Every structure is written in C-alpha cells, then in structure tokens.
Amino acid sequence: MKRILRKGFSVILAVLLVLSTLPAAIADGMPIIGTVTVTANNYLNVREGGSTSYARITTIPTGSSYPVLSIAQSGWYEILLPDGRTGYVSNNLVDFTAGYQPPGGTIPVYYRTVDGRLLYTDYVRGRVGVNEIYANASLVPSGYQLQGLGKVSVSVDSSGNAVPAAVLFLYSAGGTAPTTAPLNHAAVEIRYVDNYGNLLKTSTVYLRAGSHLLYANTNGLPSGYQIIGAKDRVVSVSAQLVANPSTIIFTASGAGYVPTVPSNVPQVIVNYQTTNGVWLNTEYVNLSSGYNIVYANDSLVPEGYSRYSSSSISVYVDNYGKPTPSSVTFQYQPKAAQEMVVSVPVYYRSASGETLAVDYVSCKQGNNTIYANNNKVPSGYVLQSQRSVPVYISYNGTASPSSVVFTYALPVNASVSVIYQDNAGNYLNSQIVTVGIGSHTIYANSSMVPKGYTRISADSASVYVDANGNVSPSGLVFVYAPQGAITEAPKPPTPTDTPKPYIVPTMPPETVAPIITNPPAPSGKDYNIPAHKTGSISSEYAVYSGPGTEYYRAANGQANVKGGRCRFYGLDGDWAMMGYQFRDDYRIGYIQSSGVPSGVSLSQLNFMYEPVTIVQDANFNDDPILSPSKIGVISKGTTVSLLGFFGERWAYIETTLEGEPARGFVNRARIGR
Structure with missing residues (x-):
C-alpha cells in the first residue's frame, strides 16, 4: 500500500521493518526500498538534494514511477532515474509504495534432459517488451551439456502475459550435483555479450534476500570495450532465496571490432506448445544466411492436438549467423476430450513439521497458481511461508512441483493472573490476561471491583514474555480501598517490574460494553472497504476512531490532522473515513465531512x-497499511461488530476501548467467521 512519509529516521526505520531488507551497505548492489509515483498536476522537479534550495536536475511527468534508494532527513525521496542519475523529489507530491517490483511478468524456465526429466525450474522476471532469456548453466548438474541454442526471446505485454508462456532448455544427461550458493544467499549469473550476441564474459554474484541494484563491471572485458544500453539491473531475492531474474545480461561494444562468424551452422529453436503454455516438444532447425521459412512439423505433436497458429514463420540470419527471431513457437489446441486435470496434494504443516491438514487442488495443463487457504488450519495459526506457489502441468499430466507445502505457526502467548484486592488484603476479583512475546503494560480495570472502591495502587504494571512463553512476573495485584478509607499515598501494584516501553491496554470479554447503541441490521453480504481517493486539506481537524465525538480518540485524546495530502475512503453519515499522518505514525480515523x-x-x-x-x-x-500500530488487545471470546474487510488480511471492526466505542483493524483469522 502507499504511504506519504514526512519524518526522517523514524520513517526510514518503518520502511525497513516492512521490507525486511538488508543494511544500506551492500557489496554487490544498492537496496531498492520502494517505488514512488508522481501525483503532481503536471511535471515534478527532481533536485540535487532534499529541499527546494538545491538545484533542479530535470523534471518528471505525473503518473510516472521510479525506484526509491533512500529517504532524506527532510522526508524527500532519493530516486533512480532511467539514465542512471539519482535525485530527490518532494514527498508531498508523490505516493510511496514499500518494496519494489519492476513492471512485467514472471516467466517459468524449465531445464530438462532430452528424455524429458526435469533438472531445475527457474522463474525469471520479464520486463514489458522483448526479453532475451539465457540458459543458466549453474542451475543444472555439472557435466550436462546444452543441446541447441542457449537463448530464447520472450515478449511480455503490459498485462504481464508472456509469449511463449514458458521457456525450455534441453541438456544431455550426466554429471554430478551443481555447486550451491552460500548459506542464506541466492546465485545470480551475470553475462556480458557484444551487440551481436557473442558471449564475452560471465560472473556469478551471491545475494541475500531483498532488492539489489547490480552494476555492469567492465573489468575482464576485451580492451576498449564499453557497456552500451542499460548499465544496471534490479534483482529481487525473495525470502525463499529465489532471485528474480536469476540471470542478467549486459551488452558491450568495442571500437573497430569485427566478430568472428560462428563456424557452426546457425539454428533456430522451435517450440511446440498449447495455447495455454503447455510444452509439447522442441526441435532445432538449421538455417542459412538471409531469409528462411520455418514450417511447423505437426508430426512432433502428440495425437489429439490441432495447430492453432500459422503453419510457418520467417526467420532472418545476418552475416554473423545470428537469427532473428532467435526462437519460434507454434501453438496447438487440444481436443476437449484431451483436456487433463491433475490433483496436486497441498500439505499444511507446522514449523516443527507436524501435518495440520491435507488438501487436493485440481490443476489444468499449463501454468497454475495454488494459494494457501487459511481455513484449512486450526484457528490461531499464522502463515509463515509464501502465500502462493506456481505449479506447471505438462501435456502428459506431470506436475512440477509434484506437491505443495505451506508452513504455519502458532503465535507464542502467555497468561498473566491479575488479582484485585482491598487494602486489607481481601479478594475482590480476578482475571486472566493473555499477552504475546515482548514487553506489555497491563492496566487496572476498575470495572472489576465493586462500586465505591477507589484504586490506591498504580494504574498499570509491566510484564515481559520471552520466546519460550515464559512471563515475568506471572501475576499482578491491584489494590483498592473503600471510599473514605484512603489515608496514604497510592502504592504501586505488587509485584512490579521495571516499566517496559510498549503500552497496550487489554480488554477482557466480561467488561466489553455494548458496541453500537442501535446498530443497523446486518447486511448479510461481505463488504470490502473501497479504494481511497487522495486530496489535500489545509486546516486542522480532530480525528476520532469512529464517526462521532463519542468515539475513542488516539494519542491520549489529541489525535488530529493539520493539513497535507490524505486518503479518503467514504462517508459514514456526516463523517468521512480517512487515512492521515500523525507525528511519526500513519492512522485511519474519521473527521467531519466538512473537512473533505x-x-x-x-x-x-x-x-x-x-x-x-x-x-x-x-x-x-x-493502521492496516504500512506499520500497524497496536492500541489494544481484544481477548478471546469477545463479541465485536464486523464492519468490513481491508484487503485479504484485515477485518475492520467496532468494539469498546477504555469505556469508549472504537473502530480499528484485527487480523481476519482472529474472527470466528
């Protein structure tokens, strides 16, 4: 999601927490922490530093997007321009998106033996336009030899659709296991070719999880060679250490260089696949200089398939033996009776390897994506692995991978006994408060004691839960006295610990007040909060968690918005639901509709x-957008009012907080629905 940031160091920390990226100093590349999209009415100035006092470098148009390298003290973003220069833009005139994903589509690349055995599956991020995908020899066992050309051209449209939908490289059998990357790293092969496609140099870098900017290195190239075209590429490494792309290409040119004409006969790779990307066969056709007509060989396709594309394609071979295009694809359509559906087992397992559930998902020939279904696991479990896994079904019904595993874990919780007693040591009431890992402050709940009693101890105490669920202290006592019996200064609760930094009120279910006085009848339909609209306000407005002054107001009752760009979601009566910046935090609340x-x-x-x-x-x-700010803990068994959903993860609810109605967000896995 997008967020407007204003504060320097605290903002940088928030972004890094979301991205879980590496420190700023990376030997092989520069981290990309996000993307900005220009929202200015026309053109936006790019300056040498983080304020208007710096000289202007250039201007960029509204709607354009650029990678973000860092955030200045002023809140301005340092961006990477297409020509390799860097500059700064105002944070008030752009929208920021955490993380970086270049536009394009993901292309499966299959490495198989000539007899059809799968050696490796890679996934390459293709940019919009024509991409040259090279075989990466480091992904197959040593000793295997590539059969035919090692480069395929793939075209990706603006919707991310690739043609061909997948790439296949064939190798002859033999060899031992390939060399693996160092622990917690992914291998990326860097190839340097001349402008005729001849290989000049290769190298391999090993990257940790995150986004990296890799620069071309001319060391080791023939004398006089210089990089032409793009001089850097962004590589994203997932938490599962999958690099996207896994191979990058830089092109170099040398003055007066005349490449050697390849001695072998030029060939073009011819792929046969279905209209939905299922590989059927591959052949290599010899060519001669000049124009060639390559014809589809229907005998190479299994029975039951009829050709969908044209029967021939023209290929041109230049004086250096380079064919254009470098690969040809003929598409075929299976008969209805040939349509194959394969059940792929999906295992839901705990972090310790225990099987929580088993499901079977039906996949058709071609490319499929299997998504984790949180409803399959017991309540409370949280997904730890990736949310989706691509699965490819070949024409003979072979699934790759043959099964899918999603890993879940239970959050670590601990129970704290809270006792309420009078100043003579008599028991008044008790409750159990459940807290997670870390430091928490537990507040006295005066509604737990009879009327007429006044608290004489401190109103809160801190507890700490370690990674094994051990809590210290394991119990707290709050002391009350009947009215007229207070003769001494308030005492702290016993026992007490050194106060911890995080303050979170806990709401036990037995003290929850009615949520809405006269709520509307349930709609009976799921409701997703609509996309926001952006606008600037120029005055100061008080912000409440719900549509009215009776609702809880954050920041000790001081939450407000003092102008700037805000996001607006819709109206609830005479109040507008909006997102805004308050000090170092981003929040969602309500202002009167007159402020829209x-x-x-x-x-x-x-x-x-x-x-x-x-x-x-x-x-x-x-805040469900960038850095959710916890303002309370709702205990198990509490009844709340579900208002709607915010994306796939968050449920928007209404409850009570410190005796006041309040609206906010909880993980949708925590609601009994």
Whole structure:
C-alpha cells in the first residue's frame, strides 16, 4: 500500500521493518526500498538534494514511477532515474509504495534432459517488451551439456502475459550435483555479450534476500570495450532465496571490432506448445544466411492436438549467423476430450513439521497458481511461508512441483493472573490476561471491583514474555480501598517490574460494553472497504476512531490532522473515513465531512454490522497499511461488530476501548467467521 512519509529516521526505520531488507551497505548492489509515483498536476522537479534550495536536475511527468534508494532527513525521496542519475523529489507530491517490483511478468524456465526429466525450474522476471532469456548453466548438474541454442526471446505485454508462456532448455544427461550458493544467499549469473550476441564474459554474484541494484563491471572485458544500453539491473531475492531474474545480461561494444562468424551452422529453436503454455516438444532447425521459412512439423505433436497458429514463420540470419527471431513457437489446441486435470496434494504443516491438514487442488495443463487457504488450519495459526506457489502441468499430466507445502505457526502467548484486592488484603476479583512475546503494560480495570472502591495502587504494571512463553512476573495485584478509607499515598501494584516501553491496554470479554447503541441490521453480504481517493486539506481537524465525538480518540485524546495530502475512503453519515499522518505514525480515523477537500467525491460506506466472536486474542490496530500500530488487545471470546474487510488480511471492526466505542483493524483469522 502507499504511504506519504514526512519524518526522517523514524520513517526510514518503518520502511525497513516492512521490507525486511538488508543494511544500506551492500557489496554487490544498492537496496531498492520502494517505488514512488508522481501525483503532481503536471511535471515534478527532481533536485540535487532534499529541499527546494538545491538545484533542479530535470523534471518528471505525473503518473510516472521510479525506484526509491533512500529517504532524506527532510522526508524527500532519493530516486533512480532511467539514465542512471539519482535525485530527490518532494514527498508531498508523490505516493510511496514499500518494496519494489519492476513492471512485467514472471516467466517459468524449465531445464530438462532430452528424455524429458526435469533438472531445475527457474522463474525469471520479464520486463514489458522483448526479453532475451539465457540458459543458466549453474542451475543444472555439472557435466550436462546444452543441446541447441542457449537463448530464447520472450515478449511480455503490459498485462504481464508472456509469449511463449514458458521457456525450455534441453541438456544431455550426466554429471554430478551443481555447486550451491552460500548459506542464506541466492546465485545470480551475470553475462556480458557484444551487440551481436557473442558471449564475452560471465560472473556469478551471491545475494541475500531483498532488492539489489547490480552494476555492469567492465573489468575482464576485451580492451576498449564499453557497456552500451542499460548499465544496471534490479534483482529481487525473495525470502525463499529465489532471485528474480536469476540471470542478467549486459551488452558491450568495442571500437573497430569485427566478430568472428560462428563456424557452426546457425539454428533456430522451435517450440511446440498449447495455447495455454503447455510444452509439447522442441526441435532445432538449421538455417542459412538471409531469409528462411520455418514450417511447423505437426508430426512432433502428440495425437489429439490441432495447430492453432500459422503453419510457418520467417526467420532472418545476418552475416554473423545470428537469427532473428532467435526462437519460434507454434501453438496447438487440444481436443476437449484431451483436456487433463491433475490433483496436486497441498500439505499444511507446522514449523516443527507436524501435518495440520491435507488438501487436493485440481490443476489444468499449463501454468497454475495454488494459494494457501487459511481455513484449512486450526484457528490461531499464522502463515509463515509464501502465500502462493506456481505449479506447471505438462501435456502428459506431470506436475512440477509434484506437491505443495505451506508452513504455519502458532503465535507464542502467555497468561498473566491479575488479582484485585482491598487494602486489607481481601479478594475482590480476578482475571486472566493473555499477552504475546515482548514487553506489555497491563492496566487496572476498575470495572472489576465493586462500586465505591477507589484504586490506591498504580494504574498499570509491566510484564515481559520471552520466546519460550515464559512471563515475568506471572501475576499482578491491584489494590483498592473503600471510599473514605484512603489515608496514604497510592502504592504501586505488587509485584512490579521495571516499566517496559510498549503500552497496550487489554480488554477482557466480561467488561466489553455494548458496541453500537442501535446498530443497523446486518447486511448479510461481505463488504470490502473501497479504494481511497487522495486530496489535500489545509486546516486542522480532530480525528476520532469512529464517526462521532463519542468515539475513542488516539494519542491520549489529541489525535488530529493539520493539513497535507490524505486518503479518503467514504462517508459514514456526516463523517468521512480517512487515512492521515500523525507525528511519526500513519492512522485511519474519521473527521467531519466538512473537512473533505472540494473535488473529492465520496459515497456512503455500506458496512456489514455483523456480530462476530474473537476466537484468538487479537491485536487491535489503527493502521492496516504500512506499520500497524497496536492500541489494544481484544481477548478471546469477545463479541465485536464486523464492519468490513481491508484487503485479504484485515477485518475492520467496532468494539469498546477504555469505556469508549472504537473502530480499528484485527487480523481476519482472529474472527470466528
């Protein structure tokens, strides 16, 4: 999601927490922490430093996007321009997206033996346009020999669709296991070719998880050679250490160089596949200089398939033996009876390897994506692995991979006994508060004691939970006295610990007040909060967690917005739901609709108002976008009102907080629905 950032160091820390990237100093490349999209009305100035006092470098148009390298003290973003220069743009005139994903599509690359055995599957990120995908010999066992050409041209459209949908490289059998990358690194092969496609140099770098900017290195190239075209490439390494792309190409040219004409006969790789990308066969056709007509050989395709594309394609071979295009694809359509569906087993396992559930997903021939289904695992488990896995079904029904595993884990929780007693040591009441790993402050809940009693101990105490679920201290005592019996200064609760930095009120279910006085009837339909609209406000407004002054107000009752660009989601009566920056935090709340900028048209929000039960202690947050800020913990068994959903992860609810109605977000896995 996008976020407007203003504060220097705290903002940088927030972005790094979201991205889980590496430190700024990386030997093989520069981290890309996100992307900005220009929202200025026309053109935006790019300057040499982080303020208007610096000289202008160039201007960039509205709607254009650029990688972000860092954030200045002023909040301005340092961006990477297409020509390799860097500059700074105002954070008030762009939208920021954490993380970086260049536009394009993902292309499966299969490495198989000539008898059809799969050696390796790679996934290459292709940019919009024509991409040259090279065989990466480091991905197959040593001793295997590439059969035919080692380069395939793939075209990717603006929607991310690739033609051909997959690439196949064939190798002859033999050899031992390939060399692996160092621990916690992914291998990326860098190839340097001349402008005729001849290989000049190769190298391999090993990168940790995150986004990296790799620069071309002319050391080791023939004398006089210089890089032409792009001089850097962005490589993203996932948490599973999959590099995208796994191979990058730089082109170099030398003055007066005349490449040697290859001694072998020029060939073109001819792929036969179905219209949905299922590989059927591959052959290599010899060519001669000049124009050649390559014809489809229908006898290479299994029975039951009829050709869908044209029967021939023209290929041109230049004086240096380079064919254009370097590969040809003929498409075929299976008969209805030939349509194959394969059940792929999907295992849901705990971090310790225990099987939680087994499912079977039907996949058709070609490229499929299997997504984790959180409903398959017991309540409370949280996904630890990637949310989706690509699966390829070949024409003979072979699935690659043959099964899918999603890993889940239970959050570590601990129970704290909270006792309420009078100043004579008599028991008044008790409750159990559940907290997660880390430091927490537990507040006295005065509604737990009879009327007429006044607290004489401190109103809170800190507890700490380690990674094994051990809590210290394991219990707290809050002391109260009947009115008229207070004769001494308030005492701290016993026992006490050194206060910890995080302050979170806990709401036990037995003290939750009615949520909405007269709620509308449940809609009976799921409701997704609509996409935001952006506008600038020029005045100061008080912000509440819900549509009215009776709702909880964050920041000790001081939350407000003092102008700048905000996001607006819709109206609830005379109040507008909006996202705003408060100090170093981003929050979602409500202001009176009179504060909505002119030109921003909003519709009424059609909330669900569905009663649901919290099935696992849930963090109550006021921001689901970039850095969720926990403002409370809702105990298991509490009934809340479900208003709607924010993306795939968050449920928007209404409950009570410190005796006041409050709206916010919880993980949707925590609601009994």
